[in-house]
Amino acid sequence: MLIRRETPADLAAVRAVTIASSYKPHEEEPVEVILRDALQKGENWIPALSLMAEGEDGAIIGHALCTWGRIGTARVPNLSLLGVHYDHRRHGFGTALVHATLAAADALDAPMVVVLGDPDFYGRFGFRPSTDFGIVGEEPAWEHLFQIRTLAAYDPSVQGEFIYPEPFGCI
Template identity: 90%
Template sequence: MLIRREIPADLAAVRAVTIASSYKPHEEEPVEVILRDSLHKGENWIPALSLVAEGEDGAIIGHALCTWGRIGAVRVPNLSLLGVRCDHRRRGVGTALVHATLAAADALDTLMVVVLGDPDFYGRFGFQPSTDFGIVGEEPAWEHMFQIRPLHAYDPSVQGEFTYPEPFGSI
């Protein structure tokens, strides 16, 4: 498996992975696909933190997408979407994508990475409850799933409410 930056030629394959990994029988098009398309076109998309996992045959088997959010005036990357093809789950693809995302974010000298997700999964990578850092999400109900992974440039004075970029609030 190879983890690399997403390139324009990957768009259709990444969209297919998003559809397959987010499929819900009651949805014509999963909301994750609509969100991914909108985020990818937005000004807060971070190309350097938009990664794909290639299988041995060169096919895209997973992806991670980050966007810029804010804590006050400070831009902070948010791991907005993580998807793995169903036939490649539980093989380390998601783990490799998260590790690569954190390493790439650290290389960009960002303070931290924010995620809204399963604490059991993301806790393995050093994510901790955001409230431990004086940071809150936009929805109080998210408290246990809204997490922060401090990086080498972490600054404990950066506290407050994390604001997601558009189109999060409109989808």
């Protein structure tokens, strides 16, 4: 397995993995693909945190994409999308992508990474409820899914509402 940055040549493979990892892979263009395309074209996309997981044969198996959100004036990476092809789940690709994303975000001196996702999965990486840090998401009904993983540059004074970048809320 190799975790590496995404390149422009990966676009078709990433789209295929995004479709294969979506909740409705039978749809030609699931909402995850539309969201991914919009996020990657936006000004808040973080190319250094757009990562690929390659299998031993060089095939793209999974991907992670982060965008900049904000809490007050602090820019904070959001693990916006994480996907692993359904034929390769439970083989460590998602775990490797999350670890690599956290390490790369730490190297960028990000104070934390936020995610909206399954607490059982993300808790394994040190993500905790955002309310433990005085941070709330935009949607109160999803509070139990909104989580924070602090990094070396964490500043406890960064508190308040996390604001997602466009196009979240528009798609």
